[in-house]
Amino acid sequence: MIARSAHAADLTSGLDKPTTVVVFSDRRMEPQLWGDILSLAQQELATDRPPAISGSAIITVIRGDQMPLGIKVESSISVYLHGDCNLALRSSIALPHHITGALGWVERDHGRILPFVHIDCSLIGDLLRSRPALLAALADPTQRFQVMSYAIARVFLHEYLHIATQSDAHARYGVTKSEFDVKDLLAGAPMTAANTEDNDRPHAAAGRAMGR
Numbered sequence: 001m002i003a004r005s006a007h008a009a010d011l012t013s014g015l016d017k018p019t020t021v022v023v024f025s026d027r028r029m030e031p032q033l034w035g036d037i038l039s040l041a042q043q044e045l046a047t048d049r050p051p052a053i054s055g056s057a058i059i060t061v062i063r064g065d066q067m068p069l070g071i072k073v074e075s076s077i078s079v080y081l082h083g084d085c086n087l088a089l090r091s092s093i094a095l096p097h098h099i100t101g102a103l104g105w106v107e108r109d110h111g112r113i114l115p116f117v118h119i120d121c122s123l124i125g126d127l128l129r130s131r132p133a134l135l136a137a138l139a140d141p142t143q144r145f146q147v148m149s150y151a152i153a154r155v156f157l158h159e160y161l162h163i164a165t166q167s168d169a170h171a172r173y174g175v176t177k178s179e180f181d182v183k184d185l186l187a188g189a190p191m192t193a194a195n196t197e198d199n200d201r202p203h204a205a206a207g208r209a210m211g212r
């Protein structure tokens, strides 16, 4: 586990330093899912960080439980995945009309946003499952892991931006909006783009991705 104070102190001046994003999961995750999450989070950071805050920082995303002992990092962000990220399919699926709660959140201390991101995989799963057009994709393990990984990477980028900008601000569109629906979660996911159009059923489900 990483010493919180040391890394929090690193951050304010650390955005142009090489940053290591260390991902931890509450539960065992499939190796393929791990691979997808690490690569897609890295890809989101590379492609969707607004240029104004990207700086020159090199960001590396690694798996916390396989971190080499004694590794030294200049600046780090810890990401904690909670709940069921494997997105186990349930035999009977009750589709909730409203899904509420925070998809992701950050920690703060005396007004500072700390470099700790929490992501609720179970809630992301509920949101994805609420979309009937996605159920076929979710039944296939390869697609399921990719869909989950895209969604996790998207929530991560949202929270990362709170940390990087030290701001609670939300925009009306894009990755910094305050509420995500399935389309927001899968923005840029090529294999599911056709399945996320709003033509299958009206959906009221909107999770929250918020910095608290």
Ligand SMILES: [Zn+2]
Pocket: 158, 162, 168, 170, 177, 178, 209, 210, 211
């Ligand atoms: Zn937010």
